[in-house]
Amino acid sequence: MIVRPTTSQLLRDVRNELVETIAPEVTSATAQVALEQIDIILEQCAVRAENEIMWMAEEIAEMDDFVGRVVDAIDDEPTAAALRAARHEAGGSLALESMCDDYNRMSEALSCAIEACIGDSERSELLAEAIGVLHLRRSDREVDVRANWRLVGRG
Amino acid sequence: MPERLAAFLGLHRDDIDRIEVLAYEPMSGGYSRSMASARIRYRSGGITLEETIVLRGDPPPGHAMIETDRDHEWMVLEALTELGAIPIPPARHYDSTGEHLGTKAIVMDHVEGGSLQSLLDDVDDYGEHPTRLAQLWGDVHAITPDQLPSAMPHPMSWDDHVDGLIEMWRTVETRSVNSDPVARYIAAWLAANKPPPLPLRLTHGDPQAPNVMIDSNGKYLLVDWEFAAIGDPREDLGWYNIYSSAAGPNLYTLDPEPFLAAYRRSTGFSEAAVNQWTVGYFTILAGIKIGATINEQLDRFAMGENSGVMTAFQVGSLCYGHEQNLAAIVGLQAALNSQGATS
Numbered sequence: 377m378i379v380r381p382t383t384s385q386l387l388r389d390v391r392n393e394l395v396e397t398i399a400p401e402v403t404s405a406t407a408q409v410a411l412e413q414i415d416i417i418l419e420q421c422a423v424r425a426e427n428e429i430m431w432m433a434e435e436i437a438e439m440d441d442f443v444g445r446v447v448d449a450i451d452d453e454p455t456a457a458a459l460r461a462a463r464h465e466a467g468g469s470l471a472l473e474s475m476c477d478d479y480n481r482m483s484e485a486l487s488c489a490i491e492a493c494i495g496d497s498e499r500s501e502l503l504a505e506a507i508g509v510l511h512l513r514r515s516d517r518e519v520d521v522r523a524n525w526r527l528v529g530r531g
Numbered sequence: 532m533p534e535r536l537a538a539f540l541g542l543h544r545d546d547i548d549r550i551e552v553l554a555y556e557p558m559s560g561g562y563s564r565s566m567a568s569a570r571i572r573y574r575s576g577g578i579t580l581e582e583t584i585v586l587r588g589d590p591p592p593g594h595a596m597i598e599t600d601r602d603h604e605w606m607v608l609e610a611l612t613e614l615g616a617i618p619i620p621p622a623r624h625y626d627s628t629g630e631h632l633g634t635k636a637i638v639m640d641h642v643e644g645g646s647l648q649s650l651l652d653d654v655d656d657y658g659e660h661p662t663r664l665a666q667l668w669g670d671v672h673a674i675t676p677d678q679l680p681s682a683m684p685h686p687m688s689w690d691d692h693v694d695g696l697i698e699m700w701r702t703v704e705t706r707s708v709n710s711d712p713v714a715r716y717i718a719a720w721l722a723a724n725k726p727p728p729l730p731l732r733l734t735h736g737d738p739q740a741p742n743v744m745i746d747s748n749g750k751y752l753l754v755d756w757e758f759a760a761i762g763d764p765r766e767d768l769g770w771y772n773i774y775s776s777a778a779g780p781n782l783y784t785l786d787p788e789p790f791l792a793a794y795r796r797s798t799g800f801s802e803a804a805v806n807q808w809t810v811g812y813f814t815i816l817a818g819i820k821i822g823a824t825i826n827e828q829l830d831r832f833a834m835g836e837n838s839g840v841m842t843a844f845q846v847g848s849l850c851y852g853h854e855q856n857l858a859a860i861v862g863l864q865a866a867l868n869s870q871g872a873t874s
Contacts, residue, residue: 525847
């Protein structure tokens with residue numbers, strides 16, 4: 377397959393065409409808002425196309441490691457069951473749909489681990505680590521995915 | 532549409548005749564409903580008059596970013612009009628079946644002055660607006676459940692209501708096509724740290740500067756009542772806070788204490804119940820009310836049951852919510868820890 381220009385490059389070229397050529401011709405206020413939103417969505421797609429498989433693979437491994445240590449440290453059956461399911465049902469493919477399923481199952485295991493740790497002072501270090509995973513991986517990467525997002529067209 | 536609108540107005544206004552729709556134009560500015568303004572001309576008592584009206588209707592099926600109920604909104608508008616305690620633009624007519632206007636639609640007066648958001652965007656000095664806005668939210672929260680239609684859901688108690696909102700964080704996540712540990716963490720944290728209760732009151736549900744219109748006399752008029760409900764008043768303060776953080780200026784965070792003092796004066800609520808910590812708590816909690824419907828529409832999008840740029844655009848809203856809510860919990864938990872350390 378032709379891999380270059382990459383998907384991101386193609387999407388950003390479409391963005392550029394929309395902004396430079398199409399947008400100046402558009403006079404309707406509602407269409408202008410839609411174009412601005414399309415521009416933001418295209419940039420978000422470009423960021424995801426560049427990174428999302430790699431990010432999910434990294435986070436799956438990280439969540440697996442963390443939840444595994446939670447299961448070793450505490451006796452919490454929902455967490456252990458969710459981790460078993462995530463590992464047992466993992467497709468292990470890099471195909472996007474399969475990766476999304478693997479990511480969702482391992483995320484469920486992380487959710488169970490968080491719920492098992494919250495409100496128990498003896499598990500506060502594990503909880504702090506889980507929150508670190510949420511911040512450093514999921515949330516910070518979502519800031520990248522959000523790209524140039526803003527609430528356009530309100531007012 | 533102009534002909535249908537003229538015919539619809541003719542059905543409702545026997546005091547006028549020769550109704551013409553001179554201009555009809557879709558309006559931007561609303562994310563949830565389809566809005567349009569129409570310039571109409573008519574004869575009344577032998578005199579020719581013109582006015583502008585606004586139509587607020589449902590988008591085409593399968594293209595809604597948020598699903599809300601027009602019957603509910605009309606019921607709230609009728610109740611508020613009767614009470615007369617909150618300034619709203621007069622709501623004139625309702626096509627409750629869509630048979631006349633093509634979709635369920637509310638016809639209301641147009642406000643000439645523009646929105647508070649537009650005004651704030653154009654000035655550097657916000658003057659009295661922070662205090663006035665706090666008082667406006669206070670006016671809404673003076674309306675007690677017994678003043679509202681019995682058809683509106685009336686929570687059994689504050690605990691039932693707040694527990695229900697916390698549970699929404701869980702159920703929205705559980706039903707979603709996405710597994711979301713951030714939502715589950717938020718739900719668990721909210722359940723572990725409930726604030727002192729307040730009496731349940733009318734809540735607007737989507738309080739933000741674009742929903743405050745300013746008429747030609749400078750008077751505030753509150754619009755977009757589709758999310759109105761009976762709840763904890765601080766839900767509105769919280770939603771205002773998170774919305775205005777995304778699309779500023781945020782007249783609360785600008786200087787929180789005078790804002791809260793004005794609100795407490797207006798409502799009579801105590802400082803123990805209304806303070807920066809509790810507003811922070813409700814900033815997180817209240818996000819699920821609109822977050823739930825955004826999530827639902829994005830799920831339908833993922834399953835091929837919905838579409839539209841406006842819906843796709845909301846992926847960014849959810850990402851923004853994650854970031855803001857996690858940061859808020861860090862701050863609120865630090866305050867709790869420091870309180871625990873000193874007590």
